Amino acid sequence: MDSVHPSDLQIVSTWANTVEGDLIDAGCGPGHWTNFLATQGLTARGIDQVPEFIAHARRTFPTAEFASGSLDSLEADSGSVGGILAWYSLIHYEPSAIQTPLREFNRVLKPAGTLLIGFFAGSVVDEFAHAVTPAYRWTVDAISSELEHAGFDVLESHVRRTANQRPQATLIARRARQSDG
Ligand SMILES: C[S@@+](CC[C@H](N)C(=O)[O-])C[C@H]1O[C@@H](n2cnc3c(N)ncnc32)[C@H](O)[C@@H]1O
Known part of the structure; x- marks a missing residue:
């Protein structure tokens, strides 16, 4: 976890310690956060749509x-998961499609289960060029509104601004009710 910013490590660790039950690292990529959660004594499963990432993660961890x-x-069964980490994995969704994963997270989380999202923050919601496919930055207000629409209460958010880097944000939300539709 040497390449992880200390404040991110602190936010993820503090959140993970509040989770009761199993965790999903949704969009785990190379798998370092899944492994980190497991080394904290938590039951965590990393999921990714790219088979090469999963193969690499299995080899590394x-x-x-x-x-x-x-x-x-x-x-995952409905209401079966204690916490979901979505660390920079929602950034590739077009804003018009973000309800699909958020509602799915709502479905699998237990009542009061929590979601921690890492994302790029901006003053508007817009697309930018990212390594492989386009990505989107979000305002905290806009992603909060999407989360509320999907049945979550937003508990806290943090934005880190560092010179010459895109602002990076984290947000923790709790499943408050079943999402509509
Ligand atoms: C920017 S990477 C972040 C990876 C990892 N969470 C990290 O912090 O290093 C985004 C990851 O999300 C995964 N991802 C994006 N959309 C996904 C989807 N619809 N289903 C599963 N995985 C997805 C990508 O394959 C990629 O591994």
Whole structure:
């Protein structure tokens, strides 16, 4: 976790310690957060749609659990998951499509289960060029409004501004009710 900013590590650790039950690292990529959660004694499963990431994660962290899958349709029973980490994995969704994963997260979380999102923040919601596919930055207000629409209460958010970097944000939300529709 050497490349992770200390404040991100603190936010994820503090949140993870509040989670009761299993965790999903949704869009785990190379799997370092899944492994970190597992090393904290938590039951965590990393999910990613790119099979190469899952294969790489399994090789790098052989004791952690990984599976291929989509954030739009998680292999988990309704109300069965304590917490979901979506660390920069929602950034590639077009804003008009963000309700799909948020409602899916709402479905699988237990009542009062929580979601921690990492994302790029901006003063408007807009697209920018990212390594492989386009990505979107969000305002905290806009993503909060989407979360509320999907049945969450927003508990806290933080924005970190560093010179010559895109502002980076974290937001924690709690499943408040079943999402409509
Ligand atoms: C920017 S990377 C972040 C990876 C990891 N969370 C990290 O912090 O290093 C975004 C990841 O989300 C995954 N992802 C994006 N959309 C997804 C979807 N609909 N279903 C599953 N994984 C998805 C991508 O494959 C990619 O691994």
